Amino acid sequence: xxxxxxxxxxxxxxxxxxxxxxxxxxxxxxxxxxxxxxxxxxxxxxxxxxxxxxxxxxxxxxxxxxxxxxxxxxxxxxxxxxxxxxxxxxxxxxxxxxxxxxxxxxxxxxxxxxxxxxxxxxxxxxxxxxxxxxxxxxxxxxxxxxxxxxxxxxxxxxxxxxxxxxxxxxxxxxxxxxxxxxxxxxxxxxxxxxxxxxxxxxxxxxxxxxxxxxxxxxxxxxxxxxxxxxxxxxxxxxxxxxxxxxxxxxxxxxxxxxxxxxxxxxxxxxxxxxxxxxxxxxxxxxxxxxxxxxxxxxxxxxxxxxxxxxxxxxxxxxxxxxxxxxxxxxxxxxxxxxxxxxxxxxxxxxxxxxxxxxxxxxxxxxxxxxxxxxxxxxxxxxxxxxxxxxxxxxxxxxxxxxxxxxxxxxxxxxxxxxxxxxxxxxxxxxxxxxxxxxxxxxxxxxxxxxxxxxxxxxxxxxxxxxxxxxxxxxxxxxxxxxxxxxxxxxxxxxxxxxxxxxxxxxxxxxxxxxxxxxxxxxxxxxxxxxxxxxxxxxxxxxxxxxxxxxxxxxxxxxxxxxxxxxxxxxxxxxxxxxxxxxxxxxxxxxxxxxxxxxxxxxxxxxxxxxxxxxxxxxxxxxxxxxxxxxxxxxxxxxxxxxxxxxxxxxxx
Numbered sequence: 305x306x307x308x309x310x311x312x313x314x315x316x317x318x319x320x321x322x323x324x325x326x327x328x329x330x331x332x333x334x335x336x337x338x339x340x341x342x343x344x345x346x347x348x349x350x351x352x353x354x355x356x357x358x359x360x361x362x363x364x365x366x367x368x369x370x371x372x373x374x375x376x377x378x379x380x381x382x383x384x385x386x387x388x389x390x391x392x393x394x395x396x397x398x399x400x401x402x403x404x405x406x407x408x409x410x411x412x413x414x415x416x417x418x419x420x421x422x423x424x425x426x427x428x429x430x431x432x433x434x435x436x437x438x439x440x441x442x443x444x445x446x447x448x449x450x451x452x453x454x455x456x457x458x459x460x461x462x463x464x465x466x467x468x469x470x471x472x473x474x475x476x477x478x479x480x481x482x483x484x485x486x487x488x489x490x491x492x493x494x495x496x497x498x499x500x501x502x503x504x505x506x507x508x509x510x511x512x513x514x515x516x517x518x519x520x521x522x523x524x525x526x527x528x529x530x531x532x533x534x535x536x537x538x539x540x541x542x543x544x545x546x547x548x549x550x551x552x553x554x555x556x557x558x559x560x561x562x563x564x565x566x567x568x569x570x571x572x573x574x575x576x577x578x579x580x581x582x583x584x585x586x587x588x589x590x591x592x593x594x595x596x597x598x599x600x601x602x603x604x605x606x607x608x609x610x611x612x613x614x615x616x617x618x619x620x621x622x623x624x625x626x627x628x629x630x631x632x633x634x635x636x637x638x639x640x641x642x643x644x645x646x647x648x649x650x651x652x653x654x655x656x657x658x659x660x661x662x663x664x665x666x667x668x669x670x671x672x673x674x675x676x677x678x679x680x681x682x683x684x685x686x687x688x689x690x691x692x693x694x695x696x697x698x699x700x701x702x703x704x705x706x707x708x709x710x711x712x713x714x715x716x717x718x719x720x721x722x723x724x725x726x727x728x729x730x731x732x733x734x735x736x737x738x739x740x741x742x743x744x745x746x747x748x749x750x751x752x753x754x755x756x757x758x759x760x761x762x763x764x765x766x767x768x769x770x771x772x773x774x775x776x777x778x779x780x781x782x783x784x785x786x787x788x789x790x791x792x793x794x795x796x797x798x799x800x801x802x803x804x805x806x807x808x809x810x811x812x813x814x815x816x817x818x819x820x821x822x823x824x825x826x827x828x829x830x831x832x833x834x835x836x837x838x839x840x841x842x843x844x845x846x847x848x849x850x851x852x853x854x855x856x857x858x859x860x861x862x863x864x865x866x867x868x869x870x871x872x873x874x875x876x877x878x879x880x881x882x883x884x885x886x887x888x889x890x891x892x893x894x895x896x897x898x899x900x901x902x903x904x905x906x907x908x909x910x911x912x913x914x915x916x917x918x919x920x921x922x923x924x925x926x927x928x929x930x931x932x933x934x935x936x937x938x939x940x941x942x943x944x945x946x947x948x949x950x951x952x953x954x955x956x
Contacts, residue, residue: 316336316397316398317335317336317395317396317397318332318334318335318336318338318344318370318396318397318398319332319333319334319335319336319338319370319395319396320332320333320335320393320394320395320396321346321390321391321392321393321394321396322369322392322393323392325389325390325391325392326389327374327385327386327387327388327389328373328374328385329371329372329373329374330346330356330371330372330374330389330390331369331370331371331372332369332370332372332396333367333368333369333370334361334368334369334370336398338358338361338370338398339358339361339424340358340359340360340361340731341357341358341359341423341731341751342357342358342398342424343355343356343357343358343375343398343399343404343425344356344357344358344372344396344397344398344399345396345397345398345399345403346390346394346395346396346397347394347395348377348386348388348390349391350386350387350388351377351379351384351386352377353377353403354374354375354376354377354386354390355374355375355376355377355399355403355404355407355408356372356373356374356375356396357372357373357375358370358371358372359371359372359373359728370396372396374386375407375408375748376407377407378406378407378409383407383408383409383747383748401425401426401427404422404425404427405427408746408747408748408750409746417430417431417432417433417436417461418430418461418497418755419431419454419457419458419461419704419742419752419754419755420457420752420753420754420755421752421753421755422750422751422752422753423739423751423752423753424753428497429742429745429750429752431458431461431702431745432745433461433462433465433467435701435702435744435745436458436462436644436681436683436702437462437467437642437644437679437681438676438679438681439676439700439701439702439744440672440675440676440681440682440683440684440699440700440701440702441458441681441682441683441684441700441701441702441703441704442683442684442685442686442697442700442702442703442704442720443455443458443683443684443685443686443703443704443706443740444684444685444686444687444689444703444704444705444706444708444713444717445687445705445706445707445708445740446687446706446707446708446709446710446713447687447782448737449706449707449708449735449737450706450737450738450739450740450754451685451687451704451706452477452478452648452685452761453738453754453757453761454704454706454740454754455478455646455648455683455685456478456481456757456759456761457754457755457757458683459471459478459481459504459607459644459646460481460502460504460757460758460759462644463481463504463505463605463606463607466604466605467604467605467642467643467644468602468603468604468605468606468608468640468641468642468643468644469606469607469608469643469644469645469646470601470602470607470608470609470610470631470643470644470645470646471607471608471609471610471646471648472610472612472624472645472646472647472648472653473609473610473611473612473613473648474612474613474620474648474649474652474784475612475613475648475649476510476515476611476612476613476762477648477762478506478607478609478646478648478762479506479508479515479609479611479762480759480760480761480762481503481504481506481607481759481760481762482503482504482505482506482759483503483759483760484501484502484503484758484759484760485501485502485756485757485758485759485760485761486501486760487756489756490756490757493755493756494755494756494758497755497756499755499758500758501758501759502758502759503759503760504607504759505603505605505606505607506606506607506608506609507519507603507606507607507608507609508608508609508611509521509601509608509609509610509611510609510610510611510612510613510614510615511613511614511615513614514613514614515611515613515614518611521590521610521611521615521623522590522591522592522596523590523591523592523596523622523623523626523627524591524592524596525559525560525585525591525592527626532548532552532563535585535622535625535663536581536582536585537581537584537585537618538581540578540581541574543572543574544574544575544577544578546572546574547567547570547572547574547575547578548567548578550570551563551566551567551569551570554566560582560585560586560591561586563582564579564582564583564586567579567582580944588616588618588619588622590615590619590622590623598627598630598631598634598640599634599639599640601627601631602631602640602641602643604641610623610624610627616916617652617784617786617916618663620652620653621652621653621662621663621664622663624647624653624663624664624667624668625663625664625667628645628664628667628668628671629667631643631680632667632670632671632675632678632680635675635678635679635680636678641679642679642680642681643679643680643681644681644682644683645671645675645680645681645682645683646683646685647668647682647683647684647685648685649685649686649687649784650668650684650685650686650692650696651686651687651688651689651691651692652784653665653668654668654669654672654684654692654693654696655691655692655693656690656691656692656693656694657693659691665693668693668696669693669695669696672684672693672695672696672699672700673695673699676699682699682700684696684697684700687782688710688713688781688782688783689708689713689716689717689720690710690712690713690715690716692716694716694719694720697716697720698720700720700744701744702742702743702744702745703717703720703721703742703743703744704740704741704742704752705717705721705732705735705740705741705742705743706732706735706737706739706740706741707732707733707734707735707736707737708732708733709733709779710779710781714729714732714733717729717732721743722743722744728741728749731751738753738754739751739752739753739754740752740754775798775807776806776807776922777920780809780920780921780922781920781921781922781924782918782919782920782921783918783919783921783924784916784917784918785811785916785917785919785948785949786914786915786916786946786947786948786949787811787914787915787916787917787919787948787949787950787951788814788816788826788838788912788914788948788949788950788951789917789951790838790839790951790952790953791839792839792953794807794809794953797953801955805955805956806955806956807953807954807955808922808923808953808954808955808956809919809920809921809922809923809951809952809953810921810922810923810924810925810951810952810953810954811919811921811923811924811925811949811950811951811952812828812830812925812949812950812951812952813828813829813830813924813925813926813927813947813948813949814826814827814828814829814835814947814948814949814950815827815829815932815933815945815946815947815948816912816914816945816946816947816948817932817933817936817942817944817945818942818943818944818945819906819909819936819940819941819942819943820906820940820941820943823906823909824909824910824911824912825905825906825908825909825910825936825940826838826910826912826950827932827933827935827936828843828929828932828950829927829928829929829930829932829947830925830926830927830928830929831843831845831928831929832845832846832928832929832932832935833845833846834846834901834905834908835908835910835950836908838910838912838950841952844898844899844900844901844908845899845900845901846900846901846905846935846936846938846939847886847900847901847902849938855875855877856877856880856881859877859878859881859887860881860886860887860896860902863887863894863895863896878894885897885899886900904939904940905936905939905940906940914946914948914949919951921951924949933945
């Protein structure tokens with residue numbers, strides 16, 4: 305007689321219920337092997353077999369205790385929980401695949417949305433693509449957990465249905481969709497799903513010098529008068545807004561060259577910085593005067609990719625703002641077909657308000673809240689959920705959560721996702737690469753092993769150029785920023801530290817000021833001081849000339865020329881300088897404070913070039929002094945400014 309392995313599997317007993325029970329939870333002593341989040345079934349006297357799930361395992365000596373949450377049973381199509389507790393001593397069995405699928409209603413009839421299988425089980429998990437496209441989706445995970453791979457799987461399913469896709473791709477990860485998967489293990493895995501390797505129709509837009517075979521990415525500078533003030537690289541002052549408003553009133557169009565000329569005719573001194581901002585816009589080499597057809601970004605069955613590799617983040621924001629806004633308006637008028645918008649590194653384009661506004665922030669909020677009404681589906685992808693606008697996240701009805709360890713990110717996920725328990729939050733921290741917790745497709749979160757891709761994955765292409773993993777990086781934040789790095793490496797600092805010391809990586813906000821003769825001054829936006837030594841982090845303050853009388857300047861000049869005796873410089877002026885810490889007294893000798901710059905500030909010029917990098921860090925200091933260059937106007941002619949971060953190492 306042959307054993308029926310299916311029925312045998314159904315009745316694998318794992319243990320018996322012990323201790324206190326409730327209609328929603330119980331514990332049992334484990335007599336067989338069991339894993340966390342395993343599905344089990346328990347017989348209830350009134351309802352028959354009920355599906356439950358292990359949420360915690362605890363071992364005390366030779367005894368293992370499993371805590372379970374009750375999922376429920378099906379009654380007239382609805383998932384219900386028994387009204388009375390299970391009896392102590394009731395046997396707990398391993399749940400079979402058919403019982404799990406029937407109870408939690410994993411619908412294998414949803415063709416075209418095959419995401420993977422229920423973790424550890426041969427149960428296909430399919431997404432309702434209509435729901436994904438109309439109610440938005442988020443894919444959230446720390447770097448390296450498989451989020452871009454998962455998004456690639458979703459895009460394959462969507463493209464198979466002929467739905468247009470537009471991807472905002474900061475790092476050039478999705479162009480590989482055009483190539484069939486050549487990995488032998490993946491090919492074997494695909495066979496089990498009845499799938500085969502396949503490439504897709506992909507069009508990339510970007511910088512042809514950086515991205516092979518990319519079509520040149522450009523946008524027309526046909527911004528409205530209101531938009532023109534919104535896209536400036538820095539927030540204009542009231543006086544600058546007035547100059548801009550007056551100029552725009554005189555113009556029929558907002559051609560940048562004409563606008564600069566019109567602004568220059570204004571008598572206000574506020575025009576100079578405004579012209580500088582407009583000239584910066586003009587220099588970005590992203591604008592075109594040619595007629596522009598936004599419909600070219602939306603093609604049925606085609607994945608159009610805005611590949612931002614090598615582009616300034618500010619340029620990226622402008623492109624996202626303009627392209628998404630125009631396409632949204634066209635979709636409202638049904639000038640383009642329904643499409644799916646994927647936004648990688650969404651925290652860069654729709655940041656939480658406490659992290660500052662971006663040029664693209666408003667349009668991303670609009671698409672999240674209104675896009676579903678007009679057939680514009682949104683996929684939000686981020687490794688930093690805490691930094692994504694919470695209103696954008698809350699609009700995503702379906703979520704794929706992969707490994708997340710940062711406490712702030714976990715809290716953000718908990719606030720935006722329904723039905724998450726403390727147990728599932730703990731599980732998220734320990735998810736294996738390629739496994740995701742999927743919510744929003746039925747009444748409960750599902751742990752899913754993501755299937756292999758039919759197309760080539762490009763997410764690992766640039767790993768050899770990435771910042772190397774270093775001690776403590778797994779607990780650090782990571783962000784793409786314009787950064788100045790010290791000559792001494794992290795490894796050198798780490799090796800020099802005592803065994804009980806930890807090296808912290810701090811991002812210090814600065815402004816790199818360009819002055820005459822292309823000389824540069826590095827100004828701290830935390831203290832407002834001139835950074836005179838990057839390696840040693842030495843800083844000096846700039847004196848406030850408004851407090852100096854002619855007599856005070858004479859005293860400072862005498863002291864600068866050489867030490868003077870207090871008796872020679874007695875008086876109220878000297879006393880005031882001493883009181884304000886500009887002058888130090890030691891016995892009868894006087895000297896200038898070494899905390900201040902009493903010479904030409906360009907004496908402390910630096911020759912550095914910030915570069916955009918993804919860096920790990922423990923702390924990003926807050927900006928205290930927004931406009932440090934104003935303090936320099938009394939001493940030097942300022943010709944330009946760019947914000948950046950000075951990467952610093954600190955011991956703790």
